[in-house]
Amino acid sequence: MTRHLKTLLKLTLVLGICGAFLWAAFRGIDLHRFWQEVQQARPSWLILTALLLLLSNLPRAWRWQVLMAPISRDISLWRTFVAILIGYAGNNLFPRAGEVARVIAVKQDRDLPTSGLLATVVVERIIDMLVLAALFGIALLFFRTEIARIDPRMETAALITLLVSLLLMVLFGVLSLYGKRTLTVPQRIFSHRLAERLLEMMRSFFQGMEAIRTVAGYAEIFISTLLLSGIYILAVYLPFLAFNFPERYGLDLAAALVVMAISTVGIALPSLGGIGTYHYFCSQSLYHLYGVPLDEAVAFATVLHSVAYLTFLITGGPGLVRLLLRRNRPFAPRA
Numbered sequence: 001m002t003r004h005l006k007t008l009l010k011l012t013l014v015l016g017i018c019g020a021f022l023w024a025a026f027r028g029i030d031l032h033r034f035w036q037e038v039q040q041a042r043p044s045w046l047i048l049t050a051l052l053l054l055l056s057n058l059p060r061a062w063r064w065q066v067l068m069a070p071i072s073r074d075i076s077l078w079r080t081f082v083a084i085l086i087g088y089a090g091n092n093l094f095p096r097a098g099e100v101a102r103v104i105a106v107k108q109d110r111d112l113p114t115s116g117l118l119a120t121v122v123v124e125r126i127i128d129m130l131v132l133a134a135l136f137g138i139a140l141l142f143f144r145t146e147i148a149r150i151d152p153r154m155e156t157a158a159l160i161t162l163l164v165s166l167l168l169m170v171l172f173g174v175l176s177l178y179g180k181r182t183l184t185v186p187q188r189i190f191s192h193r194l195a196e197r198l199l200e201m202m203r204s205f206f207q208g209m210e211a212i213r214t215v216a217g218y219a220e221i222f223i224s225t226l227l228l229s230g231i232y233i234l235a236v237y238l239p240f241l242a243f244n245f246p247e248r249y250g251l252d253l254a255a256a257l258v259v260m261a262i263s264t265v266g267i268a269l270p271s272l273g274g275i276g277t278y279h280y281f282c283s284q285s286l287y288h289l290y291g292v293p294l295d296e297a298v299a300f301a302t303v304l305h306s307v308a309y310l311t312f313l314i315t316g317g318p319g320l321v322r323l324l325l326r327r328n329r330p331f332a333p334r335a
Helices: 003-026 031-040 043-055 057-068 077-093 097-106 114-142 144-150 152-189 192-208 215-242 245-249 253-268 277-290 294-326
Strands: none
Touching: 003 277, 003 294, 031 294, 043 057, 043 215, 043 294, 057 077, 057 114, 057 215, 077 097, 077 294, 097 114, 097 294, 114 152, 114 215, 114 253, 215 245, 215 253, 215 294, 253 277, 277 294
16 A cells, blocks of 8 residues: 555545534534624633733643753753644644644754654653543542543543553653663564564663653753642633633533543644544533533534644644755755
């Protein structure tokens, strides 16, 4: 199967997932009432939300900069910040393409190892998934019965996710400290050729985890992740204010945490920037957990997703275009 055919099949599958979740989210919705709710959202809070979403990339850039420090300390926070915006723009156009795009963006005009940089992105995504699982576990702890109303299987899935996430946190910590000792294992089990490939992948991965082996690295990653999670919670709460949900339905910061945790599941699924998947999980959490009418819940999810999608496409899109135009330029080291 050719690479182009694989890409086409992948894109077809992703578009199918987006379409299926959009249909599930909008099924039975009164479009007239939906549009009325969209129009009544207060723009001032949405503008602040867009600015807050941009701000969220500062702690993310700081965390990635810490992870990249063993590879290079010559990467500025601004460069990392811009690369992340480019990555988000790429993910909005093709799933997971942004991960590669931001690595290419951050290493422009620098002779840095692509495999090592990609490993730091993998490590960062693992941290994100562990935090998401922890937040989902908190949501389950406080709203166990209500979450089961969305889908009875979600309660079991959430418990399994929480257990697995705790085990993975332990494994992640052990690997960050003692992972390099496992480098001799592939040579004992696999053929020479396969063992060499596995060793190369493992070395890159452990290089991406190198920063976590120090107390300072742990502290910086913990603080930046905490700041990032807090900003994401606020980025859900401010649209609550835009729709006047605190007065109408009593939604507070705790509700924003729960909705954010559940909605992020939609972002984690393979889709174009969360189209469809985010709409479904966000609206269903508002509807089942807090009694927000489905028309209003879908309107809220659509507006918040649109703000995030357009914010990252507008701010990261120009850099992505420049990156694509420069992709055939030969590497030229800086003077």
